Amino acid sequence: METTQNKSTRTDWLLTLVSLVATILLLIFVPAFFWVGLPFVLTYLVKALDSM
Numbered sequence: 685m686e687t688t689q690n691k692s693t694r695t696d697w698l699l700t701l702v703s704l705v706a707t708i709l710l711l712i713f714v715p716a717f718f719w720v721g722l723p724f725v726l727t728y729l730v731k732a733l734d735s736m
Contacts, residue, residue: 696732703728
């Protein structure tokens, strides 16, 4: 059971970082739409911190 929780947390952190990079790229190249990536960053950050 512990490995499943560990894998889930690792996946959540990976998705947080990927969505953060995507949001930063949106901010650089299409500043008007950077907010599209914010819900993904914040959702996966909360899941990675195990607050949800």
